[in-house]
Amino acid sequence: MESKKLKKNKLGQVFSTDIVVVIIIVLFGAIFLVLNQINQTKDISPEERFDNAQTQSEILIGSLEKDEIIKADNSIDVNKLLTLNDKDLKEELNIKNDFCIVFEKDGKLVKIDPNSKTYGIGSENIIVNGEPCK
Amino acid sequence: MLKKTLLILGILFYTLSISYSIESVPFNCEYQQTSYAWDTNFQTLFSTSADLSAQASLDLSGYYTVGGGYQIRCYAQNSQQTGFVEFEIKDKPNSNIVCGDEVNEIMYFTGEENARVARDYNSAYHTKVLCANFDKSDGVMHLVWNNQDLSVRDYACMFKTNDIKNGLISSCDANYNSGDQYLYSVWGILFDSIDSLNCRADCSSKLDDRIYSICSLKIKACSDVPLDCDGSLYGSWVKSTDARYPNTEIKCEAPWNNYRTSKFTNTSLQVTTTQGTCDNLIKIEKPFILDDEQVKMGIYVCSD
Numbered sequence: 441m442e443s444k445k446l447k448k449n450k451l452g453q454v455f456s457t458d459i460v461v462v463i464i465i466v467l468f469g470a471i472f473l474v475l476n477q478i479n480q481t482k483d484i485s486p487e488e489r490f491d492n493a494q495t496q497s498e499i500l501i502g503s504l505e506k507d508e509i510i511k512a513d514n515s516i517d518v519n520k521l522l523t524l525n526d527k528d529l530k531e532e533l534n535i536k537n538d539f540c541i542v543f544e545k546d547g548k549l550v551k552i553d554p555n556s557k558t559y560g561i562g563s564e565n566i567i568v569n570g571e572p573c574k
Numbered sequence: 575m576l577k578k579t580l581l582i583l584g585i586l587f588y589t590l591s592i593s594y595s596i597e598s599v600p601f602n603c604e605y606q607q608t609s610y611a612w613d614t615n616f617q618t619l620f621s622t623s624a625d626l627s628a629q630a631s632l633d634l635s636g637y638y639t640v641g642g643g644y645q646i647r648c649y650a651q652n653s654q655q656t657g658f659v660e661f662e663i664k665d666k667p668n669s670n671i672v673c674g675d676e677v678n679e680i681m682y683f684t685g686e687e688n689a690r691v692a693r694d695y696n697s698a699y700h701t702k703v704l705c706a707n708f709d710k711s712d713g714v715m716h717l718v719w720n721n722q723d724l725s726v727r728d729y730a731c732m733f734k735t736n737d738i739k740n741g742l743i744s745s746c747d748a749n750y751n752s753g754d755q756y757l758y759s760v761w762g763i764l765f766d767s768i769d770s771l772n773c774r775a776d777c778s779s780k781l782d783d784r785i786y787s788i789c790s791l792k793i794k795a796c797s798d799v800p801l802d803c804d805g806s807l808y809g810s811w812v813k814s815t816d817a818r819y820p821n822t823e824i825k826c827e828a829p830w831n832n833y834r835t836s837k838f839t840n841t842s843l844q845v846t847t848t849q850g851t852c853d854n855l856i857k858i859e860k861p862f863i864l865d866d867e868q869v870k871m872g873i874y875v876c877s878d
Contacts, residue, residue: 500873515863544843544870548839549841549842554835565851
């Protein structure tokens with residue numbers, strides 16, 4: 441009777457240790473997979489980043505053309521451009537990244553509206569010659 | 575019936591082709607060393623000692639014509655394409671017209687040697703005039719003294735100058751150490767006739783909506799057109815070179831006195847982000863036209 445009880449307890453101990461080892465291995469595996477996934481997300485190649493930026497800029501230009509801010513003769517309607525709101529535009533075009541539209545001539549800054557110090561249209565996180573985009 | 579229809583269509587096509595194009599005739603200029611292998615149809619306007627910040631010599635048989643001297647020569651065919659416009663230096667002792675007509679007097683000089691150039695005559699300083707000898711029926715020469723690039727519209731660049739009243743002369747492709755040293759390029763075009771421009775009362779052409787000071791031949795008020803607006807679209811803003819209004823733009827429409835602070839700067843474009851908001855700022859750029867100027871639109875995208 442005594443020896444039967446002992447055998448049952450021993451079996452219980454062995455079983456629980458195995459389960460703990462398996463659980464630890466599974467946990468490690470899961471952590472590895474999650475970390476690997478995160479690393480993969482961070483490791484976007486420069487080409488992919490450029491492609492993303494290009495796609496986003498094309499969407500923006502398409503929208504500016506639709507709203508006749510870029511006219512058929514390739515000229516810009518500055519007054520209409522100044523009415524743009526970057527948050528509304530991002531929402532409307534489903535753009536997640538910050539952007540800023542600027543103008544330059546021969547590498548020199550062209551102020552979109554010198555009086556209101558508007559040098560760029562877009563996210564205020566982007567700074568153009570010391571002034572945040574508007 | 576078919577013949578009549580074809581005739582009417584032919585007349586209509588001919589009329590339309592006349593009405594919707596500005597007729598100009600071949601005109602080209604070169605600023606080269608005297609020893610350059612010149613095309614024989616190019617005629618000498620005047621000589622200079624160098625191709626950068628030089629004074630003019632009007633004595634074509636003497637000073638600057640040998641050795642390292644330079645010359646400005648132009649090729650200008652008349653509208654019938656039967657001959658060439660002749661350029662000639664004449665004495666101008668007073669305000670009397672000494673060339674064939676007012677429009678034939680194309681620029682003025684302070685003397686025969688070591689001379690400075692001017693767009694408008696001032697009897698206190700100028701003793702010589704450059705005549706472009708041709709009949710009104712042979713065409714109308716339009717010279718524009720401003721800081722725009724008119725080469726895209728078939729104007730020929732004659733030379734650059736730092737001042738329209740008392741200017742030194744440089745070649746059109748001269749490079750300077752400081753950017754704004756020479757504000758003006760002198761551009762020339764030869765129209766068939768003033769009528770071919772179809773000038774409106776506001777001094778713009780019906781054909782391309784651009785402003786032509788030479789419309790003053792038909793409409794006196796067009797002599798008030800500021801030189802910065804010559805060749806620009808009516809109603810557009812252009813950079814002003816008027817020293818009374820530094821760093822400004824002028825609105826190219828009557829009464830020609832509406833100024834605003836200039837969009838165009840001499841400051842290099844610098845784009846950054848607020849700290850920690852973007853590690854990968856990518857620039858995509860495309861050419862567009864802003865205020866009648868060719869510019870690049872840059873879209874900076876935070877591609878994190």
